[in-house]
Amino acid sequence: MSDTQTPDQPKGAIARFLAAPPDSVGKTIFVAVALCLFASMIVSVAAVSLRPVQEANKLRDKQLNVLQVSGVYEPGMNVAETFAAFEPKVLELATGEFTDEFDATTFDDLAAASDPELSVALGNDPAGIGRKAKYRVVYLLKDDAGAIDKVILPVHGYGLWSTLYGFIALEENGNDIFGLQFYQHGETPGLGAEVDNPRWKSLWSGKKLRDENGEMQINVSKAQSPAGPDYHIDALAGATLTSVGVDNLVKFWLGDEGYAAFLAKLKTGDL
Numbered sequence: 236m237s238d239t240q241t242p243d244q245p246k247g248a249i250a251r252f253l254a255a256p257p258d259s260v261g262k263t264i265f266v267a268v269a270l271c272l273f274a275s276m277i278v279s280v281a282a283v284s285l286r287p288v289q290e291a292n293k294l295r296d297k298q299l300n301v302l303q304v305s306g307v308y309e310p311g312m313n314v315a316e317t318f319a320a321f322e323p324k325v326l327e328l329a330t331g332e333f334t335d336e337f338d339a340t341t342f343d344d345l346a347a348a349s350d351p352e353l354s355v356a357l358g359n360d361p362a363g364i365g366r367k368a369k370y371r372v373v374y375l376l377k378d379d380a381g382a383i384d385k386v387i388l389p390v391h392g393y394g395l396w397s398t399l400y401g402f403i404a405l406e407e408n409g410n411d412i413f414g415l416q417f418y419q420h421g422e423t424p425g426l427g428a429e430v431d432n433p434r435w436k437s438l439w440s441g442k443k444l445r446d447e448n449g450e451m452q453i454n455v456s457k458a459q460s461p462a463g464p465d466y467h468i469d470a471l472a473g474a475t476l477t478s479v480g481v482d483n484l485v486k487f488w489l490g491d492e493g494y495a496a497f498l499a500k501l502k503t504g505d506l
């Protein structure tokens with residue numbers, strides 16, 4: 236043993252680590268890393284275990300929006316029970332016909348928009364969505380005699396800052412609007428987010444999509460619409476760009492690239 240070596244100096248790395256003072260660099264780094272690992276474990280466990288709850292809430296929110304846009308919702312009602320009156324259907328946009336190829340209760344048409352097999356890239360893309368699913372899940376509300384009373388169609392498109400996702404409810408003739416409602420967007424509160432204002436939403440009720448010649452005339456604008464008040468929705472004050480986005484997305488989804496084939500069948504009762 237040399238003169239400089241302390242007789243009881245710990246030999247192994249672990250022993251040296253344990254013997255080090257609490258504020259040593261090694262112990263400080265160890266505690267920081269352990270804390271990070273523990274925290275990330277807690278976050279991961281919470282994220283995984285809460286996923287079913289999040290999915291259930293997402294589903295409930297979608298159902299609630301379908302009820303609201305069709306004027307069925309009343310505060311306090313059981314959303315899932317009331318929603319059972321709506322018949323979900325997978326619609327092939329190109330043919331305007333329903334298909335049993337997918338389960339309408341589980342088919343995710345927004346996810347399908349990123350699947351090359353189930354979607355098409357849009358050359359002309361006024362709604363700013365890039366790709367369009369070939370199939371969409373629509374909801375039918377029938378009367379007591381089993382005839383279609385309303386159809387609820389999903390729509391989405393770019394506003395100013397974000398993609399707005401919503402539903403439009405049409406009367407059984409496929410041309411008269413009952414309501415429009417967005418369930419998700421990132422527009423500015425007080426400006427573009429006024430799409431959620433009940434007063435603005437109420438402007439949509441009773442408006443028409445197409446005129447007697449079948450021309451799409453619905454119009455969201457500051458100026459009066461050329462086809463007249465039946466087709467006119469006042470643009471949001473101070474949020475012209477969001478309003479233009481809504482105008483574009485409604486025209487896109489209710490037009491030839493969207494539900495036109497389906498609405499034609501609805502009109503003639505060919506479903």
Ligand SMILES: Cc1cc2nc3c(=O)[nH]c(=O)nc-3n(C[C@H](O)[C@H](O)[C@H](O)COP(=O)(O)O)c2cc1C
Nearest residue numbers: 395422423426427428471472473474475476477478
């Ligand atoms: C912070 C900020 C947020 C804005 N958010 C929106 C919005 O969400 N939607 C929108 O259309 N315009 C929004 N605008 C206003 C637009 O920049 C633009 O001025 C407006 O759309 C023009 O509408 P107007 O012609 O009715 O004034 C925002 C402006 C600022 C400064």
